[in-house]
Amino acid sequence: MKKQFKNQHRTLESFGYEFLVICPHCSKHAKVTSLGEPYPFLKDITKRFLCTYCGVSKDLVPKKNRAKQNIISYGPNYKKEFISIGGAFDWYFGYPLVLQIPCCGKTLWAYNREHLMYLKSYVEAELREHYPYYLSVESMLPNWIKSAKNRKLILKAIAKLEERLFHDT
Numbered sequence: 001m002k003k004q005f006k007n008q009h010r011t012l013e014s015f016g017y018e019f020l021v022i023c024p025h026c027s028k029h030a031k032v033t034s035l036g037e038p039y040p041f042l043k044d045i046t047k048r049f050l051c052t053y054c055g056v057s058k059d060l061v062p063k064k065n066r067a068k069q070n071i072i073s074y075g076p077n078y079k080k081e082f083i084s085i086g087g088a089f090d091w092y093f094g095y096p097l098v099l100q101i102p103c104c105g106k107t108l109w110a111y112n113r114e115h116l117m118y119l120k121s122y123v124e125a126e127l128r129e130h131y132p133y134y135l136s137v138e139s140m141l142p143n144w145i146k147s148a149k150n151r152k153l154i155l156k157a158i159a160k161l162e163e164r165l166f167h168d169t
């Protein structure tokens, strides 16, 4: 039986509660989390970087614009003092994600284990529902990830990223 992917209407934002990042001080795996609701639009929520290996910890409260809203930037590049969503780094500090790997001439990335498993179930599926919710992760995935001809290569890359979840270097 062919695997089917049911649209779950998960937005990329819904995975932003935890970012596995490379610690800029010791190069081990570290985390960026929210001390409160993780949605990027919510104001005055402290974001914390914590590396349990070298003990470095940093807090940051995202800056607001004149209208007192969080300043969010969507795109593949990190912008300092913005909440930068859409590239292979955490939204707040801009540290590189642990779960990123070159694949098909691009970079495949995920914020955390749940995000990676979500991508995996999407790519594994040979049957997909049409018309995903327009803001969902699956509707915003680039075409190279959606393309059936890349499926094997992408699943290999995902398997390598899964190993990284267990081997901490």
Ligand SMILES: [Zn+2]
Residues within 6 Å of the ligand: 023, 024, 025, 026, 027, 028, 030, 051, 052, 053, 054, 055, 056
């Ligand atoms: Zn560290």
